Amino acid sequence: MELIMAALIGLMAAVSVYLMLAGNMLRFIVGLSLLSNAVNLAIFEAGRLSFAAPPFIAEGEKAPTGDVANALPQALILTAIVIGFGLLAFTLVLVYRLYGAFGTVEIDEIENAEPRG
Template identity: 45%
Template sequence: METILAIVIGGLYGTGLYLMMRRSMVKLVLGLALLAHAANLLIFVGGRLVRGVPPLVANGAIAPPDGSADPLPQALVLTAIVIGFGVQAFLLVLLKRGYTLMRTDDLDDMRTTET
């Protein structure tokens, strides 16, 4: 299963980077979103996969059951998801603003600071 996920992650990285290398700014943002997914999954899978045993402490117990998933990568990824969303939202609005001002989505037309 890990092998399959590793291939998925590679695919996400590849497509994300490909989109980031395009001239359109919308594609850049889309690519960045894919890259974020790829990185999150990478950390998650790197922390090893466990089926059906989340790191939760049952009532009356003092620790999660043996063989439960590692909580640390999950915590890291959770932070990453939220931050990624913030960045994405900001980028999107910036994109909209840029388009309103410059009437273009082509990054090559945005090389000068003057509009």
């Protein structure tokens, strides 16, 4: 399964990079969303996959009994998801305003955004 997951994450990353390079801001946002999913999955897999119980401690115990999933990457991903959402929402609003100001979401058509060197 690890191998398949690695391949899936690679596929997601490839698609998201292609979308982000496309020069269309909408596709960029879609790519960004996909990329954050891919990265979260990658961190998750790097913490090792196991069909173990969630990392909880039973009432009255001092430590988890039996095998539990790795809690550390879960904590990292949990916040990463929320931050990723914040970033995505901000980007979306940015693009939204960009469209309001320039009337297009194609990068090639936005000429006076930054003078070309």
